[in-house]
Amino acid sequence: MSFQKEKPIVYPVSVAPMMDWTDRHFRYFLRLITRHSLLYTEMVTTGAILRGDQDRHLLFSPEEAPLSLQLGGDNPKALAECASIGEGYGYSEINLNVGCPSDKVQEGNFGACLMKDPDRVADCISEMDSKTSLPITVKSRIGVRGKESLEDLSEFVRKVSQAGAKRITIHARIAILEGLSPAQNRSVPPLRYEDVYEIKRRYPDLVIELNGGVKTLEDIASHLTRVDGVMIGRAAYENPFLFTNVDRLFFGSSARDITRREIFLSMQEYLSKKTEQGEKPSRILKHLLGAFHEIRGARSYRRILTEKMHSNPGPTLLLEALQSISAEYLDQKLETEEPASVITLESVV
Ligand SMILES: Cc1cc2nc3c(=O)[nH]c(=O)nc-3n(C[C@H](O)[C@H](O)[C@H](O)COP(=O)(O)O)c2cc1C
Known part of the structure; x- marks a missing residue:
């Protein structure tokens, strides 16, 4: 096993990937508040990396680390190439988006609709894993409409972890791909935390992170009794100082003398x-x-x-x-x- 593969993959707290929000400037700001939480980029598609301005999409300040590069795509070779490019830019890990429900993403057949095809996700993971020494992780939903049972999720988790995914973050809602906007898909489908807890019970050796609707440090502490990590999205952007004391409470570091x-x-x-x-x-x-x-x-x-x-x-x-x-x-x-x-x-x- 290479040195890079041994990079930590358990982060009790992370800040979710959010398009237009978690760009490098916001991440720099948040890093001044929490030194240890894992941060994610916005989703970057394979097309944008392979055909666009790579520096514009991928450059970041070293202070932002640890930083996960979230990729959007469904082509194993293109994803593997992007993972390798991401490694060159110094990211801490590569994350695959299997949760975005937007129409644009559906047109490209990636994001949440990939939950219907766990074998394809597994192919993507193993191809990426073979082309980079960074850990590969996945962010998914509980399911998508029509493939939303606990058994479906359990099969998805089994296949992607066998393919090499080192951590699975589960947004505890299904995605409804027809008729709901991405914003509605973050509030209308009910939260099913029990399903995420059950996945951790079934696969105790896997690193499972929970996401969706977490707003307070008490919520984080409570979920952490059942899963390995908690990812915060909107609350982090709307109230960045929520992360005050996160390092001390969840990463065991001592209080900093900072105002x-x-x-x-x-x-x-x-x-x-x-x-x-x-x-x-x-x-x-x-x-x-x-x-x-x-x-x-x-x-x-x-x-x-x-x-x-x-x-x-x-x-x-x-x-x-x-x-x-x-x-x-x-x-x-x-x-x-x-x-x-x-x-x-x-x-x-
Ligand atoms: C403005 C915005 C943009 C988002 N963009 C992404 C994205 O690029 N990739 C992704 O996996 N999820 C994206 N999400 C979903 C969040 O990562 C997260 O799963 C969702 O907001 C639920 O977590 P929360 O209840 O803590 O906000 C986005 C959410 C918001 C609000």
Whole structure:
């Protein structure tokens, strides 16, 4: 076994791949809050990598690691080639998307519709596994309409793990491929956590991660008594400081002596550097809009940013917007050495 294959695959907490949201700028910001959670890229299709601008799709800052590259595709050879290219860019692992229900993805016959064809997914995994020394992981749904029983899921998990998948993340809802938009597919089909727990019971040696509807640190702690990892999507974007204390509570690291102001000063530095390199400030600042979830002054902070970020904002716009938030809150230590119990956002603000 190569060194790379021994990279860790059990991460108690991760941040979900989200198109347009978990781009490199948001990941850089989140990494300032949690050093250990696994981060994912947005889904990148094999076509985009093989026929598009690879640097645009794949470059990231070394600070973002550990970072999983999520691929979208259904052709084993193309996926294997992309996995190998991803290894060259320094990703920590390669993840296959078997959960996206969008029409575009269905037209390409990948994403969630691949759940109907576990043998094909297995072929993709084993081909990728043979062409890269990185761990290959999978993100799926509970099932798709018509193939949605626990037995179907169990067969899927067995086949993809036998093909070499090192971790399976299961979004605990089925996907309904006709008639529901991707957003509806993230809320209409009911959550079936029990099915994910049952998969972990049936395959105790497999690394199983649960995803869907997790919003608090208590939720994470509770799921972790039944599965190996928990993936957070929307809540991470809408409230990034939810990840305050995640490292301490779930990765066993000690509290860092860091404040929110210091995190924003680091983002200001990043913003200046990237803007100098030609990036549009709004592409970075848009990810900071949700930073002060339910905090006094958040509305004014957001208004200042949204009004000015698109029209050639000056270098101090972020600092100007921050003045809406109280100094007391900004200068509070981010991580607190509280008893080892789980604390919620409410108790740390
Ligand atoms: C804006 C947005 C974009 C998403 N893009 C992807 C994607 O590229 N790949 C993927 O596997 N899932 C994608 N998802 C689904 C999430 O990864 C996750 O499975 C889903 O949001 C459920 O988790 P949550 O309830 O914690 O948000 C996306 C979700 C959102 C909200």
